[in-house]
Amino acid sequence: MDESVDEQIEDRSDWYIRTVLSAELADYTPVRGSIAIRPYGYAIWENIQADVDRELKATGHKNASFPLFIPMSFMRREAEHVEGFAPELAVVTHGGGQKLAEELVVRPTSETIIYDCYRKWIKSYRDLPVLINQWGNAVRWEMRTRPFLRGMEFLWQEGHTAHETFAEADAEARLILDIYVRFIQEVLAIPVVPGRKSEREKFAGAEITYTMESMMRDGRALQMGTSHNLGQNFGRAFDVRFLDRDGEQKFPWSTSWAVSTRLIGALVLVHGDDKGLILPPRIAPFQVVIVPIWRKDEERATVEAFVSQVEAELQAAGLRLEIDRRDTVTPGFKFNDWELRGVPVRLEIGPRDVAANQVTAARRDTREKQAIGLAGLAAELHSLLEDVQSTMAARAREFADTHTQSVSGFAELAAGLEASPGFYWINWCGDPVCEDRLMELKASIRALPMDESAAGAGGACTVCGKDGKTRALVAKAY
Amino acid sequence: MDESVDEQIEDRSDWYIRTVLSAELADYTPVRGSIAIRPYGYAIWENIQADVDRELKATGHKNASFPLFIPMSFMRREAEHVEGFAPELAVVTHGGGQKLAEELVVRPTSETIIYDCYRKWIKSYRDLPVLINQWGNAVRWEMRTRPFLRGMEFLWQEGHTAHETFAEADAEARLILDIYVRFIQEVLAIPVVPGRKSEREKFAGAEITYTMESMMRDGRALQMGTSHNLGQNFGRAFDVRFLDRDGEQKFPWSTSWAVSTRLIGALVLVHGDDKGLILPPRIAPFQVVIVPIWRKDEERATVEAFVSQVEAELQAAGLRLEIDRRDTVTPGFKFNDWELRGVPVRLEIGPRDVAANQVTAARRDTREKQAIGLAGLAAELHSLLEDVQSTMAARAREFADTHTQSVSGFAELAAGLEASPGFYWINWCGDPVCEDRLMELKASIRALPMDESAAGAGGACTVCGKDGKTRALVAKAY
Numbered sequence: 001m002d003e004s005v006d007e008q009i010e011d012r013s014d015w016y017i018r019t020v021l022s023a024e025l026a027d028y029t030p031v032r033g034s035i036a037i038r039p040y041g042y043a044i045w046e047n048i049q050a051d052v053d054r055e056l057k058a059t060g061h062k063n064a065s066f067p068l069f070i071p072m073s074f075m076r077r078e079a080e081h082v083e084g085f086a087p088e089l090a091v092v093t094h095g096g097g098q099k100l101a102e103e104l105v106v107r108p109t110s111e112t113i114i115y116d117c118y119r120k121w122i123k124s125y126r127d128l129p130v131l132i133n134q135w136g137n138a139v140r141w142e143m144r145t146r147p148f149l150r151g152m153e154f155l156w157q158e159g160h161t162a163h164e165t166f167a168e169a170d171a172e173a174r175l176i177l178d179i180y181v182r183f184i185q186e187v188l189a190i191p192v193v194p195g196r197k198s199e200r201e202k203f204a205g206a207e208i209t210y211t212m213e214s215m216m217r218d219g220r221a222l223q224m225g226t227s228h229n230l231g232q233n234f235g236r237a238f239d240v241r242f243l244d245r246d247g248e249q250k251f252p253w254s255t256s257w258a259v260s261t262r263l264i265g266a267l268v269l270v271h272g273d274d275k276g277l278i279l280p281p282r283i284a285p286f287q288v289v290i291v292p293i294w295r296k297d298e299e300r301a302t303v304e305a306f307v308s309q310v311e312a313e314l315q316a317a318g319l320r321l322e323i324d325r326r327d328t329v330t331p332g333f334k335f336n337d338w339e340l341r342g343v344p345v346r347l348e349i350g351p352r353d354v355a356a357n358q359v360t361a362a363r364r365d366t367r368e369k370q371a372i373g374l375a376g377l378a379a380e381l382h383s384l385l386e387d388v389q390s391t392m393a394a395r396a397r398e399f400a401d402t403h404t405q406s407v408s409g410f411a412e413l414a415a416g417l418e419a420s421p422g423f424y425w426i427n428w429c430g431d432p433v434c435e436d437r438l439m440e441l442k443a444s445i446r447a448l449p450m451d452e453s454a455a456g457a458g459g460a461c462t463v464c465g466k467d468g469k470t471r472a473l474v475a476k477a478y
Numbered sequence: 479m480d481e482s483v484d485e486q487i488e489d490r491s492d493w494y495i496r497t498v499l500s501a502e503l504a505d506y507t508p509v510r511g512s513i514a515i516r517p518y519g520y521a522i523w524e525n526i527q528a529d530v531d532r533e534l535k536a537t538g539h540k541n542a543s544f545p546l547f548i549p550m551s552f553m554r555r556e557a558e559h560v561e562g563f564a565p566e567l568a569v570v571t572h573g574g575g576q577k578l579a580e581e582l583v584v585r586p587t588s589e590t591i592i593y594d595c596y597r598k599w600i601k602s603y604r605d606l607p608v609l610i611n612q613w614g615n616a617v618r619w620e621m622r623t624r625p626f627l628r629g630m631e632f633l634w635q636e637g638h639t640a641h642e643t644f645a646e647a648d649a650e651a652r653l654i655l656d657i658y659v660r661f662i663q664e665v666l667a668i669p670v671v672p673g674r675k676s677e678r679e680k681f682a683g684a685e686i687t688y689t690m691e692s693m694m695r696d697g698r699a700l701q702m703g704t705s706h707n708l709g710q711n712f713g714r715a716f717d718v719r720f721l722d723r724d725g726e727q728k729f730p731w732s733t734s735w736a737v738s739t740r741l742i743g744a745l746v747l748v749h750g751d752d753k754g755l756i757l758p759p760r761i762a763p764f765q766v767v768i769v770p771i772w773r774k775d776e777e778r779a780t781v782e783a784f785v786s787q788v789e790a791e792l793q794a795a796g797l798r799l800e801i802d803r804r805d806t807v808t809p810g811f812k813f814n815d816w817e818l819r820g821v822p823v824r825l826e827i828g829p830r831d832v833a834a835n836q837v838t839a840a841r842r843d844t845r846e847k848q849a850i851g852l853a854g855l856a857a858e859l860h861s862l863l864e865d866v867q868s869t870m871a872a873r874a875r876e877f878a879d880t881h882t883q884s885v886s887g888f889a890e891l892a893a894g895l896e897a898s899p900g901f902y903w904i905n906w907c908g909d910p911v912c913e914d915r916l917m918e919l920k921a922s923i924r925a926l927p928m929d930e931s932a933a934g935a936g937g938a939c940t941v942c943g944k945d946g947k948t949r950a951l952v953a954k955a956y
Binding site for chain 1: 505508509513515516517519521522523524540542543544545547548549552564565566567568570571572573574575582584591594595598604614615617619621629631633638648761785806812906916956
């Protein structure tokens with residue numbers, strides 16, 4: 001790659017904001033770090049919710065809702081938790097015109113308030129496992145914010161489960177990671193690297209944090225979601241005890257896990273191009289947009305009748321469809337507009353198409369056009385959309401693969417990150433001092449291999465040269 | 479009715495809380511007025527959401543998400559609005575460890591932050607109508623709270639639309655009220671009286687507030703939801719201007735409307751009995767629960783095989799089904815447990831049922847039992863559930879009808895409200911002084927007829943005896 005990598009990243013950052021705003025995914029508001037998610041962006045979130053929710057329910061999870069406000073004292077009960085979140089809290093000090101006796105925190109995450117409830121709900125091993133998920137909002141007072149990627153307020157799901165044993169909790173945390181990974185790869189067409197976080201990077205209060213890292217088009221890593229094995233930390237902090245099968249009182253073993261509206265940002269960053277968004281068909285609000293075309297008034301009725309026929313057929317076939325019938329803008333304007341919004345397939349229908357009993361299909365990802373006859377159109381489109389989906393996934397996979405390397409020396413790592421940002425596998429001795437040195441390169445350890453035992457190092461620590469204990473994935477990150 | 483009406487109401491209030499807690503709809507939390515909605519209660523909310531959301535989308539509305547926090551100065555822009563909401567605000571004064579330059583309000587409702595966005599999105603009549611809805615949470619610092627009925631925090635949908643004319647906005651506000659009324663009557667099996675609010679009772683910032691009032695079993699009214707014609711008040715306050723067809727710059731005409739988790743409370747209060755909840759089949763998380771019954775081990779395998787066969791058939795038929803396979807509690811315990819939770823139909827399946835190739839169906843509303851043969855079981859159950867639904871609706875309608883009266887004198891009204899709480903239609907001169915006098919009776923005007931022009935009074939004002947201008951519905955309210 002050329003020398004102006006940092007400049008490219010800056011350009012990429014401008015491009016990102018411009019695309020998010022002009023595709024009407026979201027808009028800024030006067031509240032710093034709080035965006036308005038506009039209908040087109042929210043429709044993507046609804047599709048994400050529907051898919052993830054279905055998978056969670058299929059694996060026995062149920063939704064519930066817990067309070068937005070958390071007593072400040074609750075945050076302090078788990079030592080690592082408060083240390084991690086204290087700098088990011090929004091605090092309600094007044095309510096109903098009165099100063100509050102105890103300040104309330106706007107939830108940055110809900111472990112504390114939920115474990116206070118679980119103390120009442122979990123008495124016996126018969127009450128376990130508890131498999132609860134919540135869809136909602138959360139607030140973290142971030143210093144640098146960016147729409148979808150890092151917000152003061154964001155939307156997410158947060159799962160909170162409790163189990164009889166460490167092994168069950170760990171299996172749950174890994175099951176959820178698998179669900180996330182499958183969803184992100186198969187539906188969002190984004191390859192991910194699953195792994196564990198280092199001690200330094202793990203969730204404040206977790207024993208083990210499992211993560212998924214994806215490579216954006218600028219080579220930087222985005223953490224797509226996390227799944228935490230919390231051990232007995234919150235059970236102990238909130239005095240949740242259950243009578244076990246062996247007659248002993250024990251603290252339950254628990255997990256928490258989340259994906260958020262950040263995934264919308266990832267869709268933009270991974271798949272977008274200079275024309276705007278490119279949305280994978282499985283998540284796109286509209287899979288197909290129809291643009292009717294005519295010049296003369298006498299063509300209009302013919303085209304419109306044909307369009308209505310196509311509309312009825314495709315709707316019956318279950319395609320998510322939009323017909324752009326605006327008569328205040330030109331077809332060319334519409335083409336650009338829907339390309340900007342990343343609709344996977346555009347159908348142009350003009351007088352010649354009507355005469356030939358066909359439509360002209362333009363796919364967004366490769367920008368190729370082809371005529372498709374009306375007979376069997378729905379089936380043809382289904383297969384075209386599947387091809388768009390797999391082509392997008394393959395392209396993202398190829399980009400990630402070609403920008404993932406193994407390095408064995410620090411100088412090599414530094415030169416690599418400078419010249420060609422991407423994912424770098426290194427050997428690591430496990431010493432936080434070596435992890436800290438990566439900050440000099442504006443990089444960090446994004447993930448360790450999932451299984452500690454299988455994570456045999458390939459050689460000496462890439463940073464200090466001492467015995468490597470594990471492989472580690474290093475990258476610049478969002 | 480007997481003399482101890484107030485005592486009954488108090489008993490009813492205890493019964494309500496006990497039912498909500500023991501049916502595991504919700505639980506208290508240490509944050510005053512903030513409940514945890516437990517999975518069984520949240521499942522009802524998900525069913526409400528699914529139905530209402532489908533209707534809103536079918537009428538062209540789209541979902542979006544706006545910030546949780548609102549700058550304090552925004553609340554002050556619309557004079558009536560701030561006056562109405564100032565006493566109920568929760569205020570964030572600190573974020574990220576710093577005192578904020580401007581305090582942030584946790585949204586009690588989102589008109590202000592939304593109209594600030596609409597200023598950027600609405601420039602021309604071509605951008606209208608804007609038909610946006612938001613599912614989310616809101617916070618009002620209420621003094622007396624009760625689970626679902628009045629919370630400091632609650633979940634709701636809030637719709638916010640903008641239009642070219644007053645007439646369009648008014649038609650929208652009425653359309654939404656119709657959607658709500660149909661949903662509440664047909665799905666929740668609760669009769670409602672639609673109407674307008676008086677000046678005193680209308681939403682802070684609205685021109686016209688349309689309301690729906692339902693009668694609970696203690697004769698008191700519950701406001702089930704509202705739909706506001708906001709006139710140009712928020713457009714003007716936030717300087718939203720559009721270029722109209724006539725070339726003039728104008729403020730748009732707007733509406734807002736909401737239903738909330740309060741509807742769950744209404745289901746409890748209208749349909750419940752001394753055994754617990756009774757849920758209408760169209761909204762129940764489980765429409766049918768199967769309780770397998772056996773005494774001897776050798777019966778178990780036969781019963782379980784039969785139950786699995788029934789399960790497969792009913793699931794294929796799209797019934798929402800639960801099989802209670804717990805082996806730590808007796809069938810009698812299970813009967814009580816599911817009656818408490820209000821499942822419309824229980825199927826008991828024991829050795830005799832298996833031998834006779836039948837199930838024993840017990841309906842929750844009438845507590846009648848009947849045997850149903852396995853052949854055509856799903857169809858029989860569908861029709862049984864429809865009968866439960868219509869029976870519940872008819873019973874609630876009959877209760878409301880028999881507790882709704884017309885009165886012409888204040889003494890008669892006072893005596894009526896005292897002896898037999900219910901809905902009382904009065905004649906009203908329109909003077910707020912007469913409205914205030916109703917407070918002496920712990921009552922208020924819940925609704926005026928929908929159409930002012932058609933609301934001819936039947937005679938002299940029930941309170942002061944001067945010329946009546948309109949009919950008015952009076953009741954004690956939640």
